[in-house]
């Protein structure tokens with residue numbers, strides 16, 4: 001009895017619930033039907049299809065027929081699917097991607113070589129060979145009337161501007177810019193996308209890029225191509241090859257999209273630290289442009305004209321509020337950031353400017369837009385725009401020029417501004433008309449009052465010129481009260497010089513690359529080249545013990561296999577040379593030697609220190625110093641031949657950084673050296689050698705034949 005009662009109540013509850021749901025469903029459907037009838041709303045699927053069709057409409061003409069066919073098929077399929085089914089979602093996402101791509105939409109390219117040159121120079125100092133190559137590319141595009149897809153590869157140590165030059169090329173060509181990094185990338189799906197059947201499937205990076213930029217001919221920067229990971233399922237390098245190869249990428253097939261896309265108009269720029277690590281088939285198709293690093297002189301220019309300017313603007317500091325002296329910059333470059341690129345230098349400059357900003361704010365400076373209040377109140381300001389080219393300038397520039405002119409107006413009695421310009425609240429210059437004296441005088445009063453009240457007078461500084469201007473303000477207003485208030489806001493210009501540099505950036509990280517001024521017996525300076533650029537390194541040899549038949553060689557300094565073998569060869573060669581020069585000398589036969597390469601914590605490898613090792617051992621054997629300020633590099637064979645080495649420019653720059661005066665290079669590298677810019681080679685005595693005997697003479701005997 002009890003059980004049947006429970007059953008009855010359960011049945012009743014279920015019935016009520018079902019009928020409630022049915023009722024809601026029925027009413028909803030009726031509502032939709034009424035809305036549809038009234039033209040207020042279409043159903044979800046129809047609305048969705050209409051959205052996709054609408055998105056496709058402007059591209060329909062240029063869209064390849066096979067893609068149109070797929071889209072139409074998918075749209076038809078969408079209508080048949082139940083909106084709540086998972087298949088519906090897959091189809092909807094697929095259509096979303098397919099219709100969002102910029103089929104056949106190419107941005108107009110700018111083949112103006114002069115403009116491109118201007119942009120490249122504006123963004124980067126030096127790098128003339130890179131710029132030249134880019135201009136050639138643009139010139140070819142101009143003559144052909146269209147630019148073809150290409151793969152450029154910028155290789156060099158970190159911070160030499162590889163990524164930022166990629167951005168400049170896009171600006172010069174008027175192409176859209178997209179950057180992605182493939183460092184550590186191990187999954188092929190990142191490049192080629194996942195198949196649609198997987199949950200959460202996504203297209204690859206390239207399809208994402210096209211959707212993002214909205215054109216089919218962007219400039220795509222692929223960063224860190226030398227650090228491509230090794231895939232567990234599929235090889236990312238091969239996938240990249242399909243993406244980059246101009247022969248194949250006209251029909252690039254993304255797994256998700258499943259329709260070929262034409263990437264032949266995309267300009268690919270890759271960056272790498274060392275090209276040796278780039279998979280060969282990829283490297284083969286690239287045009288490599290090497291950026292070796294900068295010498296001190298170039299860094300000074302970059303710091304002064306580019307890094308300092310951008311950092312100052314980013315910190316909202318005005319040029320006349322601060323001065324970093326040349327000596328301070330040089331100190332920064334030589335003792336704080338001994339690197340090939342300029343990234344650390346940029347960090348140090350940012351550090352200085354952040355500290356300056358804090359000091360200025362503590363002193364009560366506010367560089368906030370001085371014209372804001374008046375602009376918002378609709379006051380027409382008279383400013384000097386005679387040196388401005390553009391009629392639309394950014395608000396910060398407008399503010400500072402307005403402020404500068406204000407001061408000028410005051411100094412020259414309100415008649416110096418040649419043109420009057422109205423600025424709207426967005427900082428856009430509206431027009432230029434001759435300024436009337438009345439106008440200028442109005443401004444003097446208004447602005448002076450505001451300056452006094454709102455601390456808005458720009459560039460309070462203690463240098464003579466500004467004080468003079470401030471006095472004029474006071475003179476014009478003729479108010480003693482104002483004079484005192486403004487005088488209270490005078491702030492000293494901050495000068496960063498060598499003595500106070502440590503206040504801003506702390507103590508130097510290292511003082512010099514050179515451990516020795518004159519290398520002792522058994523020590524010789526070599527030149528190394530790593531992915532971080534060139535550097536100098538010492539090879540040190542010392543005697544452990546002597547005794548009949550004790551000839552032995554101990555090696556330390558984290559040397560790789562190749563370098564260890566190179567040390568063995570050097571030991572044999574040194575012994576042979578000694579035998580020839582001084583047969584009576586039993587040094588090598590009876591001495592246990594220890595060869596060390598500081599710094600011990602850094603792993604080193606490569607054969608190019610061969611000649612340095614022999615010289616170091618011979619120096620110890622003969623108890624003779626090598627020539628002062630000499631550095632050498634070159635692989636040595638067992639017969640004493642000197643073989644070519646890599647990284648000539650990097651090594652030359654490193655040698656100059658360490659104040660080396662004489663360099664010894666293998667003869668086979670003469671061409672590489674000759675190609676270097678004159679300022680890199682300046683002040684160096686360089687010798688090219690084929691045989692170790694020539695090095696022996698240069699290192700131990702008086703120098704008879706400079707420049708070979």
Ligand SMILES: Nc1ncnc2c1ncn2[C@@H]1O[C@H](COP(=O)(O)OP(=O)(O)OP(=O)(O)O)[C@@H](O)[C@H]1O
Nearest residue numbers: 123124125157158159160161162163164302306342
């Ligand atoms: N010749 C130059 N002129 C002006 N600025 C430069 C120059 N070279 C580098 N820079 C500046 O140095 C900074 C670092 O450059 P960027 O990031 O392009 O280096 P990178 O070579 O791509 O380094 P990484 O290999 O670590 O990615 C940027 O702010 C760039 O503008």
